[in-house]
Amino acid sequence: GAGVSQSPSNKVTEKGKDVELRCDPISGHTALYWYRQSLGQGLEFLIYFQGNSAPDKSGLPSDRFSAERTGGSVSTLTIQRTQQEDSAVYLCASSLDQGKETQYFGPGTRLLVL
Amino acid sequence: QKEVEQNSGPLSVPEGAIASLNCTYSDRGSQSFFWYRQYSGKSPELIMFIYSNGDKEDGRFTAQLNKASQYVSLLIRDSQPSDSATYLCAVIGTGGFKTIFGAGTRLFVKA
Numbered sequence: 106g107a108g109v110s111q112s113p114s115n116k117v118t119e120k121g122k123d124v125e126l127r128c129d130p131i132s133g134h135t136a137l138y139w140y141r142q143s144l145g146q147g148l149e150f151l152i153y154f155q156g157n158s159a160p161d162k163s164g165l166p167s168d169r170f171s172a173e174r175t176g177g178s179v180s181t182l183t184i185q186r187t188q189q190e191d192s193a194v195y196l197c198a199s200s201l202d203q204g205k206e207t208q209y210f211g212p213g214t215r216l217l218v219l
Numbered sequence: 220q221k222e223v224e225q226n227s228g229p230l231s232v233p234e235g236a237i238a239s240l241n242c243t244y245s246d247r248g249s250q251s252f253f254w255y256r257q258y259s260g261k262s263p264e265l266i267m268f269i270y271s272n273g274d275k276e277d278g279r280f281t282a283q284l285n286k287a288s289q290y291v292s293l294l295i296r297d298s299q300p301s302d303s304a305t306y307l308c309a310v311i312g313t314g315g316f317k318t319i320f321g322a323g324t325r326l327f328v329k330a
Binding site: 208 | 262316320322
């Protein structure tokens with residue numbers, strides 16, 4: 106079956122603009138994760154969804170970041186008033202359930218804020 | 220102190236040798252531990268997971284977990300040039316869902 110998909114694959118935007126990143130998890134996966142990876146760095150946890158609920162939003166870097174998930178499937182990560190330090194690869198992963206389950210990663214969205 | 224620490228490397232080993240990758244974590248209540256491999260410009264992919272103390276073997280890979288020492292390692296036997304990548308240690312802490320990744324160890328296997 107299809108894996109995790111993300112769109113757009115690349116996004117170049119100007120400082121101060123809003124951007125919306127989309128993640129389509131593997132069908133049937135109830136858990137969905139967003140991470141950020143800066144060049145040469147590890148993955149930074151942003152937010153986790155179990156179904157449509159986000160039990161832990163503490164990883165979001167600032168109130169400019171928000172995320173939602175609808176229908177227990179597609180999720181969008183929105184960054185308002187983008188800053189240059191937001192430039193990174195944003196990775197989405199899904200798993201069958203929370204906790205012990207393996208996370209399957211999407212190809213990522215490469216965001217560049219000029 | 221970082222929650223999950225790894226030596227950034229690079230770790231360089233000759234083809235056919237054993238590569239040893241190490242990871243320590245700070246949350247003593249952590250229950251699930253994962254090793255992911257990430258090729259340059261690609262997304263991480265799971266190599267192994269381990270939940271219990273001791274060793275777990277899968278082909279050329281062996282994961283070792285010592286919860287008392289808060290230490291998890293990955294051994295790669297008969298290393299191949301295709302094993303050259305960044306290896307990420309990931310830990311699911313107390314609470315059961317927040318996954319913390321280490322910064323990764325870059326491995327180079329020389330032919």
